[in-house]
Amino acid sequence: MRNGVSPSCVALPHQGEGTMLDFLLHRLPGVGQEEWLQRMAAGDVVDERGALVTPGRAFERGLRLYYYRSLPAEPALPFLETILYQDEHLLVADKPHFMPVTPSGPYLQHTLLVRLKQRLGLADLVPLHRIDRDTAGLVLFSVQPRTRGAYHSLFRDHHITKHYEAVAPWRTDLAFPREHRSRMVESEQFFRMQEVPGTSNTLTRIEVQQVLGPWARYRLAPVTGKRHQLRVHMAALGLPLRNDAFYPELNDPPEGDFSRPLQLLARSLAFTDPLTGQARYFESQRQLLPL
Numbered sequence: 001m002r003n004g005v006s007p008s009c010v011a012l013p014h015q016g017e018g019t020m021l022d023f024l025l026h027r028l029p030g031v032g033q034e035e036w037l038q039r040m041a042a043g044d045v046v047d048e049r050g051a052l053v054t055p056g057r058a059f060e061r062g063l064r065l066y067y068y069r070s071l072p073a074e075p076a077l078p079f080l081e082t083i084l085y086q087d088e089h090l091l092v093a094d095k096p097h098f099m100p101v102t103p104s105g106p107y108l109q110h111t112l113l114v115r116l117k118q119r120l121g122l123a124d125l126v127p128l129h130r131i132d133r134d135t136a137g138l139v140l141f142s143v144q145p146r147t148r149g150a151y152h153s154l155f156r157d158h159h160i161t162k163h164y165e166a167v168a169p170w171r172t173d174l175a176f177p178r179e180h181r182s183r184m185v186e187s188e189q190f191f192r193m194q195e196v197p198g199t200s201n202t203l204t205r206i207e208v209q210q211v212l213g214p215w216a217r218y219r220l221a222p223v224t225g226k227r228h229q230l231r232v233h234m235a236a237l238g239l240p241l242r243n244d245a246f247y248p249e250l251n252d253p254p255e256g257d258f259s260r261p262l263q264l265l266a267r268s269l270a271f272t273d274p275l276t277g278q279a280r281y282f283e284s285q286r287q288l289l290p291l
Helices: 019-028 033-041 113-118 146-155 229-236
Strands: 007-012 044-048 064-067 083-085 090-095 136-142 160-170 178-186 194-198 203-211 215-222 264-272 279-283
Touching: 019 033, 019 064, 033 044, 090 113, 113 136, 136 146, 136 279, 160 229, 178 229, 194 229, 203 229, 215 229
Parallel strands: 136 264
Antiparallel strands: 007 064, 044 064, 083 090, 090 136, 160 215, 160 264, 178 194, 178 203, 203 215, 264 279
16 A cells, blocks of 8 residues: 555456566556556556566566556545544544545545545555445445455345435425335446336435425435435436536536535444444534525
8 A cells, every 4th residue: 555545456367478568558548558657667566476567577477466546636625534433344434525435537645545544554444335426424434354245245235224415406296205216327428327217226215304495405215326326316306406516417517616515415324233233323424505
């Protein structure tokens, strides 16, 4: 781990020829030759034995290579994460709006995972689930590989209760509480999801907490966990979340504009600890904007 960043790993196949650089250019075409040369010169590409990978080094069948991602420039995020709980197995973080959970796109150091790794020195830290970059609130992390599977099963087997809070328009013609089911798939724009005809693969339970004029505060309980599920379901009901830049229409603000945070908060997580049998409940300390 370097500056909170753990290396990525790629295994060389059991057949091939040329150099390792040739393989990396073919296997990872999104990274250009000049960038690989810079990483190798900086010592940021090594094999499983810790030996440096150089541009002319010959292909070695079955060998694992480790490389570190870097960015020439990264947008700054003027927000801080909060740690709500930590023990030898779990860590619960309270994420601000606009911060990705894991490295992606233009973000590396300013992601929740890398910030926590750098801050705490926990090389094996792994998120057990994800929330959108635009969403604030709770994210549960596994601290060590030995017990990770037990906590992963909570999400896989739907043994964890998640509640979100959202601000969206108020419609007098809709009855609450209600359930929304639909079939969701990726749209032609890979970063957006859409509803399509067919057997449902998503389910959200929706309640109203407060109504004030044209706006309402909603309590959302996703039973399934598709990407952007809550945002898509609310937009499908004619209740697009306040400040949603993706649904129903794409209206992404310019980079560095933090003036309109999405009004969606991962408010609480509740589950029975699979190791101790203890009831666990965690609640975000963050607040959405007033109605």
